[in-house]
Amino acid sequence: MQKLNWRRIVLKVGSALIAPDQDGCRSRYLLTIAQFIVRCRARGIEVILVSSGSVAAGSHLFPSDQPRSVVMKKAMAAAGQTEMMAMWDRFFDFPSAQLLLTHGDLRDRERYQSIRETVFTLLEHGVLPIINENDAVTTDDLKVGDNDNLSAMVAAAADADALMIFSDVDGLYDKNPNLHDDAVLLPEIKSIDDSIYAMAGCATSAVGTGGMKTKIEAAEKATSHGIATYIINGFKEETFTRLLAGENPGSVFLPYEKPMQDSIHWMTHTANEQGEVVVEGSFDDSLEGEDGCLRGDEIREVHGEFAVGDTILVRSEDGTRLAKATANYSSCLLNFIADNEQSEFSEKMQDSIGPIISEKDIALLEKS
Ligand SMILES: Nc1ncnc2c1ncn2[C@@H]1O[C@H](COP(=O)(O)OP(=O)(O)O)[C@@H](O)[C@H]1O
Numbered sequence: 001m002q003k004l005n006w007r008r009i010v011l012k013v014g015s016a017l018i019a020p021d022q023d024g025c026r027s028r029y030l031l032t033i034a035q036f037i038v039r040c041r042a043r044g045i046e047v048i049l050v051s052s053g054s055v056a057a058g059s060h061l062f063p064s065d066q067p068r069s070v071v072m073k074k075a076m077a078a079a080g081q082t083e084m085m086a087m088w089d090r091f092f093d094f095p096s097a098q099l100l101l102t103h104g105d106l107r108d109r110e111r112y113q114s115i116r117e118t119v120f121t122l123l124e125h126g127v128l129p130i131i132n133e134n135d136a137v138t139t140d141d142l143k144v145g146d147n148d149n150l151s152a153m154v155a156a157a158a159d160a161d162a163l164m165i166f167s168d169v170d171g172l173y174d175k176n177p178n179l180h181d182d183a184v185l186l187p188e189i190k191s192i193d194d195s196i197y198a199m200a201g202c203a204t205s206a207v208g209t210g211g212m213k214t215k216i217e218a219a220e221k222a223t224s225h226g227i228a229t230y231i232i233n234g235f236k237e238e239t240f241t242r243l244l245a246g247e248n249p250g251s252v253f254l255p256y257e258k259p260m261q262d263s264i265h266w267m268t269h270t271a272n273e274q275g276e277v278v279v280e281g282s283f284d285d286s287l288e289g290e291d292g293c294l295r296g297d298e299i300r301e302v303h304g305e306f307a308v309g310d311t312i313l314v315r316s317e318d319g320t321r322l323a324k325a326t327a328n329y330s331s332c333l334l335n336f337i338a339d340n341e342q343s344e345f346s347e348k349m350q351d352s353i354g355p356i357i358s359e360k361d362i363a364l365l366e367k368s
């Protein structure tokens with residue numbers, strides 16, 4: 001038996017595989033994916049499943065002649081999720097567990113840690129975690145919006161070795177293969193830049209969300225955490241035999257050689273900034289200084305309301321996004337310090353509380 005190097009993998013299954021006829025769940029493609037999961041587990045590989053498809057699975061329960069409003073889609077998701085979980089559960093003789101998440105859960109550090117603990121406990125006890133976005137309750141500002149990005153956040157949280165995105169296409173092509181006959185498949189992508197994003201088109205199926213763009217975003221999130229990311233065709237049986245043989249049946253994005261530390265990765269790719277501080281141009285110098293930190297006299301403006309421990313954006317006076325960081329001070333206190341930077345009280349306070357942000361809690365961003 002071929003020895004695979006994966007210790008833990010995240011599989012993401014797109015809606016077209018769940019409900020290919022848009023008429024409820026079908027086992028046609030899921031059976032092969034389920035067998036792949038069983039075989040991986042038999043080889044000692046821990047598997048986490050991120051399953052799309054609740055809306056596609058539930059749509060047949062609602063009148064097709066009515067507009068698909070947001071609220072109608074939420075109702076479809078709520079009903080379709082049960083159908084989809086029942087379908088997955090039928091394939092396995094081991095237990096599975098449902099986790100319905102929103103971005104609101106993942107971007108809160110405590111809830112993120114709690115999700116990690118739950119996932120690890122499930123895996124430890126041989127239970128298959130099956131994850132989807134909680135579409136029935138989520139709102140625009142709380143949702144991830146697509147399961148490609150969600151699966152990458154899950155893969156990072158679970159410290160997986162590989163993320164496999166099973167879609168309706170063989171991998172990433174230099175242009176959409178459903179629209180261009182001369183599109184060429186890219187088997188290996190070493191780094192992701194604008195030229196890679198330029199290849200991505202939208203979804204062409206009736207049920208897909210995000211197309212290739214969100215898959216590349218997911219690959220960027222995952223590879224920067226050291227997670228190899230595959231985009232592969234879940235419709236083809238040979239995909240699964242080739243994966244188990246240690247081959248690449250589609251496109252693989254190679255992991256960073258020096259992955260980000262988990263808390264920095266979370267801050268960069270999952271957390272939302274609650275507010276921002278504008279600093280004078282010498283921010284890089286302050287990081288290189290003895291304390292590796294930011295002090296009150298470098299702050300020009302404070303925007304938004306944030307508390308100690310929240311993620312904030314550090315911006316330069318010319319608008320450049322310099323870094324995300326954990327705030328050691330609330331916005332209220334920072335406003336006071338910025339207004340009274342020379343005061344003895346401000347200086348004493350900083351001496352006793354310490355730096356406004358500390359080097360270990362800073363994620364530097366691309367300067368653009
Ligand atoms: N450069 C590209 N390479 C491959 N597929 C692409 C590309 N650009 C756009 N696509 C489209 O992306 C689709 C897959 O995305 P999507 O429909 O969202 O799938 P899923 O439901 O599996 O997430 C393909 O069927 C194809 O139409």
Ligand SMILES: N[C@@H](CCC(=O)OP(=O)(O)O)C(=O)O
Nearest residue numbers: 015052053054055146147209
């Ligand atoms: N959470 C949604 C799926 C969103 C999504 O990203 O769909 P897809 O592009 O098919 O992976 C659902 O369960 O219907």
